[in-house]
Amino acid sequence: MLGRLNHVAIAVPDIAAASAVYRDTLGASVTAPQALPEHGVTVVFIDLGNTKIELLEPLGDSPIAAFLAKNPAGGMHHVCYEVDDIIAARDRLTAAGARVLGDGNPKIGAHGKPVLFLHPKDFMGTLVELEQA
Ligand SMILES: CC[C@@H](C(=O)O)C(=O)SCCNC(=O)CCNC(=O)[C@H](O)C(C)(C)COP(=O)(O)OP(=O)(O)OC[C@H]1O[C@@H](n2cnc3c(N)ncnc32)[C@H](O)[C@@H]1OP(=O)(O)O
Ligand SMILES: [Co+2]
Numbered sequence: 001m002l003g004r005l006n007h008v009a010i011a012v013p014d015i016a017a018a019s020a021v022y023r024d025t026l027g028a029s030v031t032a033p034q035a036l037p038e039h040g041v042t043v044v045f046i047d048l049g050n051t052k053i054e055l056l057e058p059l060g061d062s063p064i065a066a067f068l069a070k071n072p073a074g075g076m077h078h079v080c081y082e083v084d085d086i087i088a089a090r091d092r093l094t095a096a097g098a099r100v101l102g103d104g105n106p107k108i109g110a111h112g113k114p115v116l117f118l119h120p121k122d123f124m125g126t127l128v129e130l131e132q133a
């Protein structure tokens with residue numbers, strides 16, 4: 001069911017400062033910030049060729065606010081795996097007892113494709129995002 005690793009997401013308190021670290025210290029190419037109010041985040045991507053790093057800063061009523069309250073300097077927030085059929089993946093995971101977050105229906109993610117999130121307690125303490133390939 002799982003395809004490639006689309007991205008690893010890092011929650012950060014200050015996306016401009018975090019982007020500067022990736023750009024100036026690590027020598028990476030960082031995209032312009034994109035506000036995604038429907039997800040409660042501002043996001044930038046760093047393309048590494050084999051996968052991407054996604055930096056996330058809270059925006060408005062954000063699902064990453066509680067995470068940053070516990071980890072004020074930021075930290076690894078989720079991994080995103082591609083799947084060929086997100087509805088088939090959701091139904092298979094739900095049947096296996098995994099908890100799909102939100103109302104269970106995919107939202108359109110940062111790449112314009114449907115995404116879903118799976119509860120971290122069902123996946124060894126790691127929040128998992130699925131993205132339609
Ligand atoms: C940019 C768009 C999109 C993309 O296309 O890439 C994105 O990536 S958007 C990214 C942000 N969106 C989301 O994270 C949506 C899904 N997240 C959620 O629904 C919630 O954040 C959550 C995962 C259900 C956590 O909810 P919250 O209310 O903040 O915390 P809880 O107290 O309910 O947490 C329960 C439990 O889980 C632990 N936890 C929380 N977040 C994480 C995490 N990121 N990784 C690992 N564990 C996490 C939390 O610590 C609690 O554990 P205990 O303290 O042991 O109870
Ligand atoms: Co993501």
